[in-house]
Amino acid sequence: MTILLRWFGLSALLVVLIQSSDCLAQWTELQSGTTSTLHGIWFDDDLTGYCVGGGDMWGWPVDSGLVLRTDNAGTTWYPVLQLPDIAINEVVAFNDTIICSARRISATVSLTSFDGGNTWAEDTLPYAMFGMTEDQGIVRYMDWSFGGLHEIRNGVHNVWYLGAPMAYHVVGDSYTVLVELPGEQIFVFFSDHLDGGWIQRPVDLPTAVFAGHPPAVYRNADTILVRNTDMGYTLVSLDEGVTWTPEYDGASSESVFHSASDIHGLEMSGSIRHSGDLGASWTLQYTGTSKLLGIHFIDRLTGFVCGEHGVILKTGNGGSPVGMPELENATSLVAFPNPADNEVSIVIPANWNVSSIELLDAQGVLVRRFALDERRFNLADVASGVMTLLVTHDRLVSAVRLVKH
8 A cells, every 4th residue: 555645845845655565575475374483395286285394493393393284285274293392394295205304302303204194204313304305206315414415216215425415406317416525625516327426526615605504506517506695606607617607696595596597595584585697696575574494496486485483475476576676676665574573674776865764663753763874774672563664865755664573
């Protein structure tokens, strides 16, 4: 909704625009039926999907864990498993088989169902499973403890010990693995025939830059992409890893490749970054939610993300905006996430001449005045409630309603 108020003084014209964030929705929020933190999401087909969660945002078991299922492309969800004292962090599924990676206080475990979630088996593991994927019934995952890349194909469990795996990409029998070797060196291993040996290439970045968000890797013929999610780099090689060119965007986000051109990255602020040109340029997709933790695309356009407070979002167009530009080319004031916890960021159109940025409470009392070049605000000491963020510019005042948890 847009409210336009006008009044005239002796020599000034003041226009106040109150903008609703609904017009920025590029992702549709689904009703999960839970407020638990959701860590992972996976769709077996266009209709059947699973979302897992519990614990804190880092995947530690501080409360009950759960597995949700949908049979109608996410329109409705219902629990097929609820367990105390566990955090369920990743899930893959095919046919009626569901496999989850989970953590208890004293052990890492797998949870498996072969009947669509009606019955479950729990097994303690000597390592933590992470980076789980499934393709045509073949399940793959990594373990950091023993440095293995695992594949379960037709009941046969294969493991390749290449070092400490960090990310991988598989097309058919073509494997590409990003590995840390002793001495904190990063290498890309790839093979088009798993029984024919591996080719390895050094990646010219130290392991320290991969310390936080997990990296991502992609290969198509001679092209290899490595997404360094902590420093905001996408390293591009067009000659099978012999030389690398960094494409820098400065965005720290957990990323996933969908094709040689498409990359989506989850921002801790609740937004999603997208690149359609090998990471050379990025656009910001505003969701209006808080922290996002899991992502899965069925195809290039249809995708799902999940996160804190039971949030599940869906897009049918790759997250591209409908009817207005993405935030990098914003033509109006945007605040996100909204609702916000302790931090909120704003985007102001580049052509605005800003003279003040202010935060008002529900009674219109000034709560905070911000520096003109500030774009991220700490609201930890601001009381919860409905606020109004005012930006004065060019003899106009633009306002956004902001909800502080």
